[in-house]
Amino acid sequence: MRQIRYAFATAICLAFGPAAMAQDVQALAEEYVHMPEVQQMMTEMFSPASMAAQFKTGLPPGTVLTDSQMERIGALMSETMTQFRPRMEELMIASSAKHFTAEELQALIDFYKSEHGAAVMAKMQPYMQDFMGQMMPDIMTAMQAIQGDIMTIMSTP
Numbered sequence: 232m233r234q235i236r237y238a239f240a241t242a243i244c245l246a247f248g249p250a251a252m253a254q255d256v257q258a259l260a261e262e263y264v265h266m267p268e269v270q271q272m273m274t275e276m277f278s279p280a281s282m283a284a285q286f287k288t289g290l291p292p293g294t295v296l297t298d299s300q301m302e303r304i305g306a307l308m309s310e311t312m313t314q315f316r317p318r319m320e321e322l323m324i325a326s327s328a329k330h331f332t333a334e335e336l337q338a339l340i341d342f343y344k345s346e347h348g349a350a351v352m353a354k355m356q357p358y359m360q361d362f363m364g365q366m367m368p369d370i371m372t373a374m375q376a377i378q379g380d381i382m383t384i385m386s387t388p
Contacts, residue, residue, distance in 0.1 A: 259336035260327035264320055268343045268352040273316060275356045282308035284360050288367035 263269065275281055283305025290296075296304070327336060342348035 255333045256328045256331070256336065257324075259333055259340065260324045260331070263327055263336050263340050263343075264323045266340065266343055268349050269323075272352055272356055273319065277309055277313045277316065279305035279309040281305075281356065281360060282312060284364065288360075288364045289371065291371065292368050 279302065283301045286304055286308060287296075287301065331339070343352050
C-alpha cells in the first residue's frame with residue numbers, strides 16, 4: 232500500500248509539476264515586465280525626445296533638420312509608437328517566459344529592484360541611444376554598400 236501511495240504521489244508530481252512551473256514562469260515574466268523600472272524604460276523609449284533622437288540616428292549623413300522639425304517628428308513618432316506598447320508588453324512577457332527559467336526571472340526581478348539594478352535600468356535607454364547614435368551612420372553606410380549585392384542575391388534563385 233505504501234508503494235502505491237508513493238507511486239501515486241510521484242505520478243501527481245510528474246503530471247502537475249511542469250504545469251505549475253510553467254505558471255510560475257508566466258507569473259514571474261508578468262511581474263518582470265510590469266515592474267516600475269521596466270515600465271519607465273518603455274515610457275522613456277517612446278518619449279518624443281527619444282523618438283526624435285532615434286529618428287536622427289537613421290538619417291543619412293549631412294541631413295540637417297531644425298529643432299522644430301525634430302520636435303514634430305518626435306511627437307508624431309511617439310504618438311504612433313505608443314500604440315504598440317500593449318503588444319510589446321505581451322511579447323516581452325511571452326518571450327521572457329519562453330527563454331528564461333523561473334530562477335533567472337527571479338534574479339532579474341531582484342536585480343532591477345536593487346539600487347544598482349534600478350540605476351542600470353534608468354541608464355539603459357540613454358546608453359543605447361548614445362551608442363546607436365554613434366554606430367548608426369557606420370551601419371547605414373555599410374548597408375548601402377552591400378545593397379546591390381543583396382539585390383543580386385535576392386534575384387538569383
